Amino acid sequence: MRNPIFLLLTVLLCTPVVTAQNLKRRPFLGVQVAPLTDSVAAAKNVPSAKGAIVMAVIPNSTAASLKLQPQDVLVSINGKEVTNAQEVVATAKAFTADEKVSINLYRNGKRMQVKGKVKPMPYETDPKADVIYDEVALENNGYARAIMKKPKGKGRFPAVFFIQGFSCYSLDNMPEHDTQRRLIDGLVAKGYAVFRMEKPGMGDAKGTKPCAEIGYNEELAAFAAGLKKLKTYDFVDKDNVFLFGHSLGATTAPLIAMENKVKGIITYGSTGKPWLEYMIELGREQRPIAGIDYVQVDEDMKTSLPMLYELMVLKKTPQQLAENPKYKAYLEQNYEYDGKGHLFGRHYTYLQELHDVPVNRAWKEANAYTLSLFGEADVQAIDEDGAKIIADVVNSYYPGKAEYKLVPRTDHTFAESGTQKEYLRMQNEGTYDAFAATHFNQKLVDMLDEWMKDKLKR
Structure with a gap:
């Protein structure tokens, strides 16, 4: 999964609506770094292998404003020695927006220093949609970042809650070519308001432990609070709310729908099992x-x-x-x-x-129309059994209320890889990310839209 520090960002096109009052924008260094080896240090005339080498500089970031360049070797930040790449990430997380920053580095064998101020993470914008930055109040007085994206104009829209999977990664300001962003934007273009939120401890979160330190129950409670938040928007058709559970999100979706009913649940890349x-x-x-x-x-x-x-x-x-x-x-x-x-x-x-999650009881008590999908090239979900189990369980209690569908040639992150072997080949060769950026399966959006439009009539 993605590392939130290294997400590429798009150029801002318009100003988003920011309604949250408790959350501040997190700092954004904006470099992709790699370890500095002895051989690379020698080749670049750097005295030792302590440091980190810049592989990429992200536009509109602190690094870009400091005019850092690929192949720069970072050796200290604000007077603190950099001994490895991980320390760059850790130091960047401790920044605050607008604080002064000083970086010592080697460029073309010469030591130099750059100074400036830490820039905040840019907001996601879209000229074709309204982007609303909000927050979800969590237990223990914490807050998680929420982002609602809706079609422009007034009215009440059916809504989709996009629930991410297992890993700790950010959904905030994903690049336009990101396959999750393509799915969200595709649904907005079809007329849906699409809600997503960061996990506790991710992004702009406040008052929570880091995402990697929390248990599943805490994460589940956060998403349950997110569903309640979603239904508070006056432009959301509260009778037509759908959950899209991606990967582990397919386990989370029915659990939060047990107490807070929704019209339908869509799962993709699910296990379907304990x-x-x-x-x-x-x-x-x-x-x-x-x-x-x-x-x-x-x-x-x-x-x-x-x-x-x-x-x-x-x-x-x-x-x-x-x-x-x-x-x-x-x-x-x-x-x-x-x-x-x-x-x-x-x-x-x-x-x-x-x-300890009651998987089948969750589906029974959620009592929602269900579309269970398996991508033909999905290695993470292994096979179609999990998706079929979900449809079978729902139909055993509510005959005809669920259906299973195969999504041809599509992998776990919605790209048309063709087969599981082709997906793995590209992963092993290091070519998958570039491939996925141009091979999002738009037919998946059409499939979801057709299914939800049918349920809107019921």
């Missing part, structure tokens, strides 16, 4: 898709199955599991375990709380 079962399938079924030898999979499952039981059911911490050398190696190699309680970039309690 999270423990999905994690087992990641090892058993997804890895062969990625080319892992089947015999190796068999051997790995001897480690994975008991480890997952201890993690998800017995609620052991990763630190406790890592006392077993086999578990430790498997966690590090396959679960991105960092030794500090994080798996796949999230706090381990996030996964454990997901295991």
